[in-house]
Every structure is written in C-alpha cells, then in structure tokens.
Amino acid sequence: MPQLSPPAASAADTPRPPLSPAPVLSRRDSVVQELRRAVVRGTLRPGDKLTEVNLSETLAVSRPTIREALNQLAQEGLLVQEPYRGLRVASLEPSQILDIARTRQALDMLAVDAILEDDGGRRMTAVQECWAEYSRWENDPDPLTRHEAHVAFHRGLWAASENSMLLRMWPVTEAHLTIALAQDQAIRSDPARASVVHHHLIDALQSRDRDLIEKAFTVHTIDSARELVSIIEGKDNA
Amino acid sequence: MPQLSPPAASAADTPRPPLSPAPVLSRRDSVVQELRRAVVRGTLRPGDKLTEVNLSETLAVSRPTIREALNQLAQEGLLVQEPYRGLRVASLEPSQILDIARTRQALDMLAVDAILEDDGGRRMTAVQECWAEYSRWENDPDPLTRHEAHVAFHRGLWAASENSMLLRMWPVTEAHLTIALAQDQAIRSDPARASVVHHHLIDALQSRDRDLIEKAFTVHTIDSARELVSIIEGKDNA
DNA sequence: TGGCCCCGGAATGTCAGACAATCAAAAGAC
DNA sequence: GTCTTTTGATTGTCTGACATTCCGGGGCCA
Incomplete structure (x- = not known):
C-alpha cells in the first residue's frame, strides 16, 4: 500500500x-x-x-x-x-503514448503559430518569461521540482498563445504527460537531455523560423515518445 | 428560474x-x-x-x-x-469562439491524417458508419436530436482516427461547441445549412484529397465561427 | 472429481443532515 | 455620505448510514 x-x-x-x-x-x-x-x-x-x-x-x-x-x-x-x-x-499502451505525442505536437504548433502571428510581440515576451521561470528550476536537485517546472513551461507556451481552448485542454494533457513519464523512471531521471532539448526549443522559437520550430518540437515530443516506447517494449521482452 | x-x-x-x-x-x-x-x-x-x-x-x-x-x-x-x-x-467571448474553431480545426485535421493513413481502410469504414448514423437523424424535427446527432458525428470522426488522446479531449470540445451554439439560437435553427456543410465534409473525406478536406473543414468550422461572431457582435451593437 | 449456483465481503454509489467558511449586499454608526 | 457591521445566502466539508454492484469462495449436485 x-x-x-x-x-x-x-x-x-x-x-x-x-x-x-x-x-x-x-x-x-x-x-x-x-x-x-x-x-x-x-x-x-x-x-x-x-x-x-x-x-x-x-x-x-x-x-x-x-x-x-x-x-x-x-x-x-x-x-x-x-x-x-x-x-x-492510469497506465498507457505504447500506441497511446504516440497518440499523445502527435496530439501535443499539433497543439504546440497551433500555439506557435499564434505566438508568431502576434503583432506587438506580447506573446513572445510571455514565452520568454516562462522560459526564464523554467531555467531557474531546470537543474534543481529535486526531480519533482524539475517535473513541475517542465510542465509549467509547456503550459506557459500554450498560455502565451492566448488561446483559451488550449488552456482548457491543458489538464488532460498534463495528466497524460505525467503518466507517460511515470511509466518509466529512467526517462525522468535524465535532466541533462531534457535541458538540451528545451534549449533547442527556445532557440528555435526565438528565431521565429516556423520550420525550425517544428523540427525542434518533433525532437522534443515525437522522438522522446518513440524513445520511451522502445524502452518500454524492450523491458517487456526482457 | x-x-x-x-x-x-x-x-x-x-x-x-x-x-x-x-x-x-x-x-x-x-x-x-x-x-x-x-x-x-x-x-x-x-x-x-x-x-x-x-x-x-x-x-x-x-x-x-x-x-x-x-x-x-x-x-x-x-x-x-x-x-x-x-x-x-458559461458564456463565450467572440475571441474564445474563434479559439475553439482554430483548435478544433487543428484536431480535426489530425484525425483526418490518421484516417487517411490507415492501411486496411478500417478507419474510413468507421467514418462511413458514423456518417450513416448521422444521416438518420440530421433532419429530425427535434433540435435536440439534431444537435446530439451532430455532436456524435464529430465525436465519431475523432473516434475513427483511433487516437485515444482525441477522445479524451472530446468532452471539453463538446462542452464548448454546445455553448457556442447555445449562445445564439439562430444558428442552431438552420438545419438545412448544417446538412449541406456536412455533406460537403463527407464528400471531401471520401475523395481522400487532403487539401479538399481541409477546405471543407474550414468552411464547416472556421467560417461558421466567424459567422456566429458577427451575429453576436451585430446583436451587441443593436 | 468437476461444474454450477448461491452467498458474503468489499468497494463504490447515493442519501440525509449538519456545521464552518466565505462572499455580497443590506443595515447601522459616525 | 461614507465606512463599518451584520446578516443572509451559498458553497466547502464532515459524519454516518444504507443501497447497489462486483468478485471470489463454499456448498450442492451430477
């Protein structure tokens, strides 16, 4: 118990x-x-x-x-x-983990488009603020703090887009993200990789180059999911 | 009360x-x-x-x-x-109605891509089944029945994609869709237009032409939302 | 021996009634 | 007339209880 x-x-x-x-x-x-x-x-x-x-x-x-x-x-x-x-x-099947990744990718890009479309740069400023907040905690010794910082960062991106629907969908997204990471502890305890990936993300965002951003998100979301799935499947066979 | x-x-x-x-x-x-x-x-x-x-x-x-x-x-x-x-x-601001439309558009296309990618055609069959169910009720005299058929059709599209994340997000989507339609009774009481738009949707889907499908969804979702917003704003000014 | 039926434990689903916490606006004091 | 107090309304939380449903074990019968 x-x-x-x-x-x-x-x-x-x-x-x-x-x-x-x-x-x-x-x-x-x-x-x-x-x-x-x-x-x-x-x-x-x-x-x-x-x-x-x-x-x-x-x-x-x-x-x-x-x-x-x-x-x-x-x-x-x-x-x-x-x-x-x-x-x-909850526990997730590999196919569900990929579903989550694909869906997040689509919604992340929706947020990105809104952020890039912004006239006064207010949304990009919001992105930078939530990035600043993230970087304060990304190397915290406590995994829980790192996780919450990670989650807050991605939520912040959706919030920065000022799309109210994205914020409403966030709790569901966060829950599944949490399960996916909890499913295999190994992934969660690789803060260095997470840090690198997120730096790429924010660099791409600030370049305002949509294709570059999309690639960075693919690495962050889809590739991570594939990696996680292969770890899980490997463990099942072992 | x-x-x-x-x-x-x-x-x-x-x-x-x-x-x-x-x-x-x-x-x-x-x-x-x-x-x-x-x-x-x-x-x-x-x-x-x-x-x-x-x-x-x-x-x-x-x-x-x-x-x-x-x-x-x-x-x-x-x-x-x-x-x-x-x-x-809940009541929705015009900007929120557009947010919902954009988000639905993105997720609808995510579902469409999954449906088109399907190997055995199982997913497209599911689309046709939920379309058949919809057509049985689309001209029902009861607006409530028509609304539930409409909602079930769109949910069915997401279900046909076999993306579990989309199904989890459906309740939130449905709630906002309901509010948006409830906001102005005039829209809800135009079954003929809804019928035409949905026929265009299903025709486009069966053509498997992604661009055509995207246009049909844009007419269905984005254009409807713009129309609704202009009605609401017009009423506010009156 | 083996399969079917019934029954009890365990957990949820639902109910009733009560009290504390909080907010908004009415009543009162200066 | 403005500030403070009070009061009413409503939610947030608790206790305790009963009904409902599911699972698994024991008994009955072939």
Whole structure:
C-alpha cells in the first residue's frame, strides 16, 4: 500500500517563491495536488489501486472530499475508474503514448503559430518569461521540482498563445504527460537531455523560423515518445 | 428560474433506438445529461446561475450527487465556477469562439491524417458508419436530436482516427461547441445549412484529397465561427 | 472429481443532515 | 455620505448510514 502524506503539510512546503497570491487551496485541491505529486514521485505507480476509504484515512480527509478529488483526476485521465470496482493509476499502451505525442505536437504548433502571428510581440515576451521561470528550476536537485517546472513551461507556451481552448485542454494533457513519464523512471531521471532539448526549443522559437520550430518540437515530443516506447517494449521482452 | 425535469424520466424517453446495452446511467450521469440537454434546449442559457440546493430540489437528487455532476460539467467548461459564489452556465467571448474553431480545426485535421493513413481502410469504414448514423437523424424535427446527432458525428470522426488522446479531449470540445451554439439560437435553427456543410465534409473525406478536406473543414468550422461572431457582435451593437 | 449456483465481503454509489467558511449586499454608526 | 457591521445566502466539508454492484469462495449436485 503506497504511503502518502496528509495534504495540509505538503500544501505549505512548496519550494516555489511566494508568487501565489495566497489562495490557500481548498482541501479538495490539496488532495488533487498530493495525488498528482505522488504519481510524479513514483510513490503511486501506474496500475496501483486506490480506494476511497483508504485514502480518506491516509490523508485525513473525509470520503466525499476524497471522492471529488478522485473524480477530477479520473476526468483528467490520471486515474481510470472501473465502476463499483475502484480506481487505478492510469497506465498507457505504447500506441497511446504516440497518440499523445502527435496530439501535443499539433497543439504546440497551433500555439506557435499564434505566438508568431502576434503583432506587438506580447506573446513572445510571455514565452520568454516562462522560459526564464523554467531555467531557474531546470537543474534543481529535486526531480519533482524539475517535473513541475517542465510542465509549467509547456503550459506557459500554450498560455502565451492566448488561446483559451488550449488552456482548457491543458489538464488532460498534463495528466497524460505525467503518466507517460511515470511509466518509466529512467526517462525522468535524465535532466541533462531534457535541458538540451528545451534549449533547442527556445532557440528555435526565438528565431521565429516556423520550420525550425517544428523540427525542434518533433525532437522534443515525437522522438522522446518513440524513445520511451522502445524502452518500454524492450523491458517487456526482457 | 429555469425549470428542469427530473432525470429519471428524461433518461428513459430517449428517442434513440435501443442501441444502449442497458448500462442505465448512474444518477450523476443522468443529472449531467439533463443539464447538458437543458443548455442545448435553451432551458438554461449562458449566464444563468445554478445553485446546488435548488437543483437538488428540482431534480430530486441529493446535494452531493448534484455537486459531483456540477463539478464534472465545470471541468468540461460547460459551467464556470466562482468560488463560494455559485456556478453559472458559461458564456463565450467572440475571441474564445474563434479559439475553439482554430483548435478544433487543428484536431480535426489530425484525425483526418490518421484516417487517411490507415492501411486496411478500417478507419474510413468507421467514418462511413458514423456518417450513416448521422444521416438518420440530421433532419429530425427535434433540435435536440439534431444537435446530439451532430455532436456524435464529430465525436465519431475523432473516434475513427483511433487516437485515444482525441477522445479524451472530446468532452471539453463538446462542452464548448454546445455553448457556442447555445449562445445564439439562430444558428442552431438552420438545419438545412448544417446538412449541406456536412455533406460537403463527407464528400471531401471520401475523395481522400487532403487539401479538399481541409477546405471543407474550414468552411464547416472556421467560417461558421466567424459567422456566429458577427451575429453576436451585430446583436451587441443593436 | 468437476461444474454450477448461491452467498458474503468489499468497494463504490447515493442519501440525509449538519456545521464552518466565505462572499455580497443590506443595515447601522459616525 | 461614507465606512463599518451584520446578516443572509451559498458553497466547502464532515459524519454516518444504507443501497447497489462486483468478485471470489463454499456448498450442492451430477
């Protein structure tokens, strides 16, 4: 049975600078955050079963609240719900990992086009700001912090495009990204490669050369996915 | 205060053929369906306020269950949640309507590429099946049935692509599509135009000519959105 | 021995009722 | 007339309970 910490503690010890205006997450959001982080950390692994009463005791939160959090995560796709049988941490087939990559590629390029089309350069400025934020954390010793910085960077790109629909689709995307990375720890623990790839990304973006950008995103997204898939399939055969 | 019917009744009187294997939706799903349909019917209009206790009484379902349904719809984007202040039916700015159209266009073409790439023609067969289903209902006298057929058709296209990520993104897409159409009743009540546009779509798809398909989707999605926006802006000025 | 049916445990799905936290606007004080 | 207080409304959360559904084990019968 995976062990989780109560959410009240973890909500306060966020290593981020005091950027949050102090909205002190609701209990439900704390639980959501705690579960997401547990997946990133590897405390919860794809396939693990979660029960409401169990989490309720472990996290010291009532069952209805836990339930709402689980429903939210299931809707995002981080958990899968089997009616009357419980919830499990989602796991992805290789084909699904490629689906995610292709879809992200399409949406990333949609964001890129919006960013490049911008008149006053406001959107590109937003990109640079979120890149600056990313670079502050990209080499953090804590893998969780690196992951959250990575996620925030890509979300920031979509936000910079000022396309409201992309932001609405982000939670689903983030959930699947998280699962894909959690699926194989080896990938997640290669910060150097991630760093290089992201530098290429931002360089390409600043060149404003669409083809170059597309290639950089392909390396980042599609190639990584293929690599991950081959690792997983190799492990299955072993 | 908009009037809604209890979900138990509406769940049973679906005019669809008995295709459902009899999963008899859970109460929560019944509430979700009822609220969605209320928006499509115009019983609930963008900006309308919903309260938990009120719905609980109207629909004869307990508050926790109502709450779960409302959370789900808020996550999809059909409702917007103002903390401690209640929920309202979402309403869209013109720029958001265009964002939705652009995003759908990108994802539709992603689906199209997958369908065209298919080796055995299985995916194109799936397209034809969902087109057949659509044509059975496209001229139904009930606008709700037409809307659900329309939605099912587009969902079917994404499903035919066999891209799992697209299916996960569908609920968000459907919610926004619903709001956009609910925003102006005039658009929804032009079944002839919708029919023509969809015939063009399917013709283009069967030609397998990617450029032709892209143009057809542009007419369907982008042009419709522009039209809707100009109607809304015209109404604002009046 | 082997297959079918029934039953109990376990978990979710749903309900009722209550209290605390929060926000908005009305009521009151200066 | 403006600021402060109060109050009402609504959500956020909790406790406890019951109904529903699924899985697997034990008993019955051939």
